[in-house]
Amino acid sequence: MARRIIRELAAKIFKGESYRILNSIDIIGDIAIIKAEEIDEKALNIFGEALIKELKYIKTVLRQITPVSGEYRIRRFKYIAGEDKRETIYKEHGIRIKVDVEKVYFTPRLSTERKRIMEQVSQGESVCNMFAGAGPYTILIAKYRNPRIVHSIDINKYAIDYHLENNYLNKFEDKIILYRGDAAQMVEKYIVNKVDRVLMPLPEKALTYLEYALKALKDTGYIHIYLHVKYSQDWRESLVKASEIVRNTLTEKCKIISLTPHKVREVGPRTMQVCVDTYIKKL
Ligand SMILES: C[S@@+](CC[C@H](N)C(=O)[O-])C[C@H]1O[C@@H](n2cnc3c(N)ncnc32)[C@H](O)[C@@H]1O
CATH class of the missing domain: 3.40.50.150 (Vaccinia Virus protein VP39)
Known part of the structure; x- marks a missing residue:
């Protein structure tokens, strides 16, 4: 269901480039992270806003702006849409x-x-x-x-x-x-x-x-x-x-x-x- 909504939004906003978004989006708790270097910032903002509107459990959209690096293996993000935060609770198994x-x-x-x-x-x-x-x-x-x-x-x-x-x-x-x-x-x-x-x-x-x-x-x-x-x-x-x-x-x-x-x-x-x-x- 969530994947379908993401796919449809990406196709509508990014057209032929939508595969870049689909391959690079991760959802950690209520934060969606997009790692797509070539994607235009304005289109990404529109996508971020739409994502928050359509998928109620997503509160924040971030763009990854550095690779995972350094001793701690961490990365930096740029705020795109929703609540400007970095902390979340992820559930698995x-x-x-x-x-x-x-x-x-x-x-x-x-x-x-x-x-x-x-x-x-x-x-x-x-x-x-x-x-x-x-x-x-x-x-x-x-x-x-x-x-x-x-x-x-x-x-x-x-x-x-x-x-x-x-x-x-x-x-x-x-x-x-x-x-x-x-x-x-x-x-x-x-x-x-x-x-x-x-x-x-x-x-x-x-x-x-x-x-x-x-x-x-x-x-x-x-x-x-x-x-x-x-x-x-x-x-x-x-x-x-x-x-x-x-x-x-x-x-x-x-x-x-x-x-x-x-x-x-x-x-x-x-x-x-x-x-x-x-x-x-x-x-
Ligand atoms: C790739 S992450 C894996 C973290 C965790 N296992 C996971 O799957 O979410 C590697 C972790 O090793 C830690 N680390 C790096 N060098 C280390 C060292 N010399 N001794 C202990 N931890 C280290 C980093 O801070 C980082 O949290």
């Missing part, structure tokens, strides 16, 4: 995530992937999420898998502030330990040999932080390693490449019991986000 979209990384495009990871966690596991953001993976695991504990780390103060609020919002404050700081340092200090599973949802740092994921694990355990991988013809090449990269990085550091690459999403021209699920035994 029965949890609620409050977030300021300009201060903390968040994307609804990982919703299926978060569920896929959550479903692999067994009851009673201890988990470490090295790059937790406002907590979507962590809280999903806490809600559905009855873990012993989830250690959730992020270097961005705002991410941890929202994560804490989200723990209370979802009533999981007793299952989650939060750490504000660098994941390598937090693992070294507090999480050595402690967990059954490590999540590394930060492609830019996953490989360099892999040794700390190994440190956090008990004797055997799972690591979910996210990478951005280029391919030339067929996206399946990215799965093969990702497996090779992880295998080469882990060889000599541990015994690889299993290694399975999984396609997450296309993140750029011929660039795939891949999650390599590994099960390892320490040497």
Whole structure:
């Protein structure tokens, strides 16, 4: 229904360019974010106003004006229509995530992937999420898998502030330990040999932080390693490449019991986000 309305409005306002809007619109709670560089600002304002009028649950329309960047992986927005705000509450799979979209990384495009990871966690596991953001993976695991504990780390103060609020919002404050700081340092200090599973949802740092994921694990355990991988013809090449990269990085550091690459999403021209699920035994 919402998709149909968006499609119709875009076709009416942008005509032949409407596909740009349709490919680039994300709805996070009551905020619609449009990432379409070539689109004319005036037309975008008209579209924003129409969107708010037609879809009552959308209160704000923003245009993304920078790519996701920097250590905190955040982006800047320009106000387009509705209420001028950046904070919202996003709902997925029965949890609620409050977030300021300009201060903390968040994307609804990982919703299926978060569920896929959550479903692999067994009851009673201890988990470490090295790059937790406002907590979507962590809280999903806490809600559905009855873990012993989830250690959730992020270097961005705002991410941890929202994560804490989200723990209370979802009533999981007793299952989650939060750490504000660098994941390598937090693992070294507090999480050595402690967990059954490590999540590394930060492609830019996953490989360099892999040794700390190994440190956090008990004797055997799972690591979910996210990478951005280029391919030339067929996206399946990215799965093969990702497996090779992880295998080469882990060889000599541990015994690889299993290694399975999984396609997450296309993140750029011929660039795939891949999650390599590994099960390892320490040497
Ligand atoms: C791509 S975001 C993923 C956030 C979250 N997992 C999600 O899916 O919404 C990566 C997160 O890693 C954090 N980060 C970057 N460098 C870090 C580091 N060295 N140690 C801990 N967290 C870090 C960023 O602040 C950001 O919130």
